[in-house]
Amino acid sequence: MIHFIKKYTALILSAAFTFACTPQRSNNEAGGVMNVSNAASKVYVAPGNHDEFYAFMSGGFSGQISVYGLPSGRLFRVIPVFSQDPEKGYGYNEETKPMLQTSYGFVPWDDAHHPELSQTDGVPDGRWIFINGNNTPRIARVDLSTFETAEIIEIPNSGGNHSSPFITANSEYVVAGTRFSVPIPNEDVALDQYKEKYKGSLSFISVDQESGDMDMAFQVLVPGYDYDLAHAGKGQSHGWVFFTTYNTEQSNTLKEIGASQNDKDFIAAVNWKKAEEYLAQGKAKEMPASYYNNEYSDETHSATATQKKSVKVLIPEECPGLVYFLPTPKSPHGVDVDPTGEYIVGNGKLSADMSVHSFSKMMQAIENEDFETTIDGIPVLKYESVLDGIVKQAGLGPLHTEFDGKGNAYTSFFISSEVVKWKVDSKEVVDRAPTYYSIGHLMIPGGDSQQPFGKYLVALNKITKDRYLPTGPELAHSAQLYDISGDKMELLLDFPTIGEPHYAQALPAELVKPRSVKTFKLSENHHPHAAKKENEARVERNGNEVHVYMTSIRSHFAPDNIEGIEVGDKVYFHLTNLEQDWDVPHGLSIMGANNAELLVMPGQTETLLWEPQKAGVYPFYCTDFCSALHQEMQGYARVSSKGSSVALSWKTGNK
Amino acid sequence: MKTLNNTPKVLKISGNLVLSLLFSALMFGCGSNAGNENASTASDNTEQTQENTEELTEELTDPMDNKGVGPVDHVDLGPIDVTMAAEGKVIFEENCTACHQLEDRYVGPALKEITARRSPEWIMNMIMNPNEMVQKDPVAKALLAEYLSPMANQNISREDARRILEYFRSVDEVK
Ligand SMILES: [Cu+2]
Numbered sequence: 077m078i079h080f081i082k083k084y085t086a087l088i089l090s091a092a093f094t095f096a097c098t099p100q101r102s103n104n105e106a107g108g109v110m111n112v113s114n115a116a117s118k119v120y121v122a123p124g125n126h127d128e129f130y131a132f133m134s135g136g137f138s139g140q141i142s143v144y145g146l147p148s149g150r151l152f153r154v155i156p157v158f159s160q161d162p163e164k165g166y167g168y169n170e171e172t173k174p175m176l177q178t179s180y181g182f183v184p185w186d187d188a189h190h191p192e193l194s195q196t197d198g199v200p201d202g203r204w205i206f207i208n209g210n211n212t213p214r215i216a217r218v219d220l221s222t223f224e225t226a227e228i229i230e231i232p233n234s235g236g237n238h239s240s241p242f243i244t245a246n247s248e249y250v251v252a253g254t255r256f257s258v259p260i261p262n263e264d265v266a267l268d269q270y271k272e273k274y275k276g277s278l279s280f281i282s283v284d285q286e287s288g289d290m291d292m293a294f295q296v297l298v299p300g301y302d303y304d305l306a307h308a309g310k311g312q313s314h315g316w317v318f319f320t321t322y323n324t325e326q327s328n329t330l331k332e333i334g335a336s337q338n339d340k341d342f343i344a345a346v347n348w349k350k351a352e353e354y355l356a357q358g359k360a361k362e363m364p365a366s367y368y369n370n371e372y373s374d375e376t377h378s379a380t381a382t383q384k385k386s387v388k389v390l391i392p393e394e395c396p397g398l399v400y401f402l403p404t405p406k407s408p409h410g411v412d413v414d415p416t417g418e419y420i421v422g423n424g425k426l427s428a429d430m431s432v433h434s435f436s437k438m439m440q441a442i443e444n445e446d447f448e449t450t451i452d453g454i455p456v457l458k459y460e461s462v463l464d465g466i467v468k469q470a471g472l473g474p475l476h477t478e479f480d481g482k483g484n485a486y487t488s489f490f491i492s493s494e495v496v497k498w499k500v501d502s503k504e505v506v507d508r509a510p511t512y513y514s515i516g517h518l519m520i521p522g523g524d525s526q527q528p529f530g531k532y533l534v535a536l537n538k539i540t541k542d543r544y545l546p547t548g549p550e551l552a553h554s555a556q557l558y559d560i561s562g563d564k565m566e567l568l569l570d571f572p573t574i575g576e577p578h579y580a581q582a583l584p585a586e587l588v589k590p591r592s593v594k595t596f597k598l599s600e601n602h603h604p605h606a607a608k609k610e611n612e613a614r615v616e617r618n619g620n621e622v623h624v625y626m627t628s629i630r631s632h633f634a635p636d637n638i639e640g641i642e643v644g645d646k647v648y649f650h651l652t653n654l655e656q657d658w659d660v661p662h663g664l665s666i667m668g669a670n671n672a673e674l675l676v677m678p679g680q681t682e683t684l685l686w687e688p689q690k691a692g693v694y695p696f697y698c699t700d701f702c703s704a705l706h707q708e709m710q711g712y713a714r715v716s717s718k719g720s721s722v723a724l725s726w727k728t729g730n731k
Numbered sequence: 732m733k734t735l736n737n738t739p740k741v742l743k744i745s746g747n748l749v750l751s752l753l754f755s756a757l758m759f760g761c762g763s764n765a766g767n768e769n770a771s772t773a774s775d776n777t778e779q780t781q782e783n784t785e786e787l788t789e790e791l792t793d794p795m796d797n798k799g800v801g802p803v804d805h806v807d808l809g810p811i812d813v814t815m816a817a818e819g820k821v822i823f824e825e826n827c828t829a830c831h832q833l834e835d836r837y838v839g840p841a842l843k844e845i846t847a848r849r850s851p852e853w854i855m856n857m858i859m860n861p862n863e864m865v866q867k868d869p870v871a872k873a874l875l876a877e878y879l880s881p882m883a884n885q886n887i888s889r890e891d892a893r894r895i896l897e898y899f900r901s902v903d904e905v906k
Contacts, residue, residue: 657884
């Protein structure tokens with residue numbers, strides 16, 4: 077008995093020790109200065125209240141955008157962009173399949189890196205968000221009134237679309253620089269002819285200010301390097317876009333060594349206003365190409381894939397003043413322009429220093445023709461002539477910089493796992509905060525615009541290690557939220573994310589909320605297969621195609637009994653959701669269907685293609701819990717053998 | 732004729748009231764937990780719907796005296812406007828026939844002679860404001876308890892609700 081009590085006491089003691097110890101340990105991890113209750117109250121958003129900011133994070137290899145509230149870190153939406161999504165039927169239903177059409181066929185996945193909000197006068201305006209597909213070069217536009225992907229354009233003459241889709245101050249263009257140089261046009265060329273035959277391309281995609289419609293306006297052919305990231309000029313530098321480039325060595329094997337030889341690589345400065353002049357003068361070459369531009373319509377609730385056959389190309393040698401190279405040490409990754417448009421920060425990821433160029437010095441150097449040399453018609457400006465100053469030895473592995481609008485810059489350091497705050501004019505380091513761990517991009521709401529909303533900073537980390545409950549070897553990538561309203565950064569929260577988020581952008585919720593679409597009007601539904609009232613519900617046969625014109629409303633489908641389908645038929649369920657009430661979607665799923673469900677918004681029509689393989693009776697039902705009688709929202713489709721004498725018939729109730 | 736029709740209805744509704752109270756209590760308990768229909772419609776309305784206990788215990792009188800809950804407190808009825816009734820028929824067919832038929836019980840009640848059973852204000856409020864009606868109006872509550880499927884809010888405008896009412900009047904007068 078005494079023995080037992082002793083053991084028990086020891087247990088209590090050890091438990092007390094553990095409990096006392098655990099929170100302290102996590103405090104230490106957070107830098108030892110975290111005021112827990114203060115931090116908790118700063119991220120607490122009471123039930124029923126809305127977050128102040130929408131944060132849009134790229135899904136990385138999930139091919140999607142996930143939408144989080146700030147400061148709560150709550151996930152409230154995943155927007156499928158380049159990847160099929162069974163939750164919403166995106167990329168599975170007949171209406172959205174064309175969105176994923178490319179010149180390589182149907183590509184149901186991509187690696188989505190950099191969300192970029194549309195801007196007016198250099199400030200996010202809440203209309204659209206763009207994102208790149210890095211793997212099969214594409215750019216998508218998501219409409220923020222519906223949080224749905226509205227358009228995807230493929231980028232021709234490109235091998236990997238990484239420096240993309242950074243936007244100009246009035247959303248005139250989004251850009252797409254190629255990560256890999258390739259033969260242009262792409263053809264069968266020996267890999268050891270890289271230096272002679274491979275080229276890069278910088279694409280400018282125009283954006284219609286009314287509809288958001290994207291169009292491939294022009295491409296600039298550039299030397300065969302790797303184009304990494306970009307940012308548009310603003311204020312005085314409006315009219316220019318800056319792209320970082322590494323591998324000026326033009327290595328094509330064991331690049332980690334080959335592309336790290338040169339002391340300096342470049343920032344390519346492209347004058348797009350000059351490009352417009354050259355286009356107007358007819359200086360562009362029409363080059364044969366093949367790429368898709370896919371658009372989704374909220375009137376027909378359907379996407380159309382259109383193949384494009386040519387692209388306008390500008391050659392720097394023929395267009396003086398179009399492109400300049402700014403030497404920048406060493407393999408620069410991020411290139412970030414401060415809110416005034418004067419400072420261009422090149423983050424040399426293999427350099428301990430960060431080079432800050434001056435736009436006005438650049439203009440002066442161009443005027444003075446302060447050129448080191450010229451490459452393929454592109455003048456290389458003298459480093460000393462364009463350099464404003466250096467942020468010396470601030471950390472290891474600088475990647476990206478964002479701004480708070482108060483003269484401060486915040487740079488992520490991948491190798492030393494920290495955020496460093498420094499003054500843009502004096503280049504003086506004023507604060508630093510650890511991240512957990514290996515930060516890639518960082519984001520301040522509006523932090524790459526002319527008027528950052530400031531207040532918060534989000535670190536997007538690559539490694540999580542011991543921060544969360546273990547879930548096997550792979551752990552969720554973490555986002556960390558810092559309060560930057562004071563002199564010192566304060567870590568408030570970390571939360572897991574989806575895929576491997578690269579960049580993120582955020583804006584005040586008030587810019588988006590008033591524009592939110594609540595239902596699609598049935599009267600404006602121009603889907604060719606819509607059934608806009610229940611007495612239009614019917615089934616039609618056309619050869620081996622069976623078209624079911626189906627309606628749904630709480631809590632039934634019409635028709636809900638279908639007979640006369642035969643093995644070998646292609647059955648198209650065109651489901652129109654007759655609801656005109658906010659937030660009442662209906663789903664449709666069929667036993668054994670080889671794609672996904674439908675999830676149809678109020679007033680919308682979507683189509684599920686079903687090809688039953690054997691005779692039998694197949695239940696179908698609504699997947700979205702819509703009312704007290706949701707479970708009863710179901711029906712049967714009977715499938716008979718091929719050539720059977722069962723007549724095609726259908727009913728809802730007795731009709 | 733009205734009185735004759737109404738007497739048994741009142742009795743039936745009173746009998747169902749206990750059931751309806753139980754049911755709505757259930758719905759509310761469920762709503763706050765599961766964030767279902769009730770919860771989402773509550774956040775839909777700008778002013779939070781408050782349960783009024785007096786309303787719950789209210790004795791039902793002639794339903795024709797009940798104007799319901801919603802934006803419509805008075806309707807001027809003239810002679811039947813044939814044009815309006817025809818417009819109302821189209822709107823009714825587009826928005827309502829998935830659940831209502833004139834002659835037969837379907838998902839919701841048969842609507843023939845609705846104008847003899849309910850006041851014009853009640854009819855319009857039920858069309859325009861079904862979420863709040865099934866929470867606050869004793870007749871609508873009793874109907875929900877009987878039919879269980881809450882009436883879909885089809886976001887019908889006041890003008891269109893008036894046209895539907897005119898269509899109901901035209902049907903009831905002709906037959
Ligand atoms: Cu349903």
